[in-house]
Amino acid sequence: MNAPHRRRPIAAMLLLTAAIQMFAAGNGLSGINEATSMVTSYFDPGTKLVYxxxxxxGLIGGIKVYSKWSSGDPDTSKTAASWFGACIFLIVAATILRSFFL
Structure with a gap:
C-alpha cells in the first residue's frame, strides 16, 4: 500500500521539471528569433557599406592604373587586372553573403 504514495511525489516532480523545461525552451526560442531579426537588420546597411x-x-585603383599607364610602366596590365578582380570580388562577395544569410 505504500507504493502508490511514493509515486505521487515523483510524478509531480517530473511534471514540474517538464513544465520548467517548456518555459525555458520558449524563452530560448524568442531569444533566437530576436537575434535573427537583429542580424538580418544589419545586412542592408552592411551591404551598402561594402558597396x-x-x-x-575602385576609384583609387583606377587612378593608380591611370598613373601607371600614363607614365609608361610595363606593369600596368597586372595592376589593372588585380584592381578589376578586387572590385568584382567585393561586389560578388556582398551579393552572395546577402543571398546566403537572408
Whole structure:
C-alpha cells in the first residue's frame, strides 16, 4: 500500500521539471528569433557599406592604373587586372553573403 504514495511525489516532480523545461525552451526560442531579426537588420546597411568601400577602392585603383599607364610602366596590365578582380570580388562577395544569410 505504500507504493502508490511514493509515486505521487515523483510524478509531480517530473511534471514540474517538464513544465520548467517548456518555459525555458520558449524563452530560448524568442531569444533566437530576436537575434535573427537583429542580424538580418544589419545586412542592408552592411551591404551598402561594402558597396561604398568597393567604390572608393575602385576609384583609387583606377587612378593608380591611370598613373601607371600614363607614365609608361610595363606593369600596368597586372595592376589593372588585380584592381578589376578586387572590385568584382567585393561586389560578388556582398551579393552572395546577402543571398546566403537572408
Amino acid at each position: 561604398a568601400i568597393g567604390a572608393v577602392v
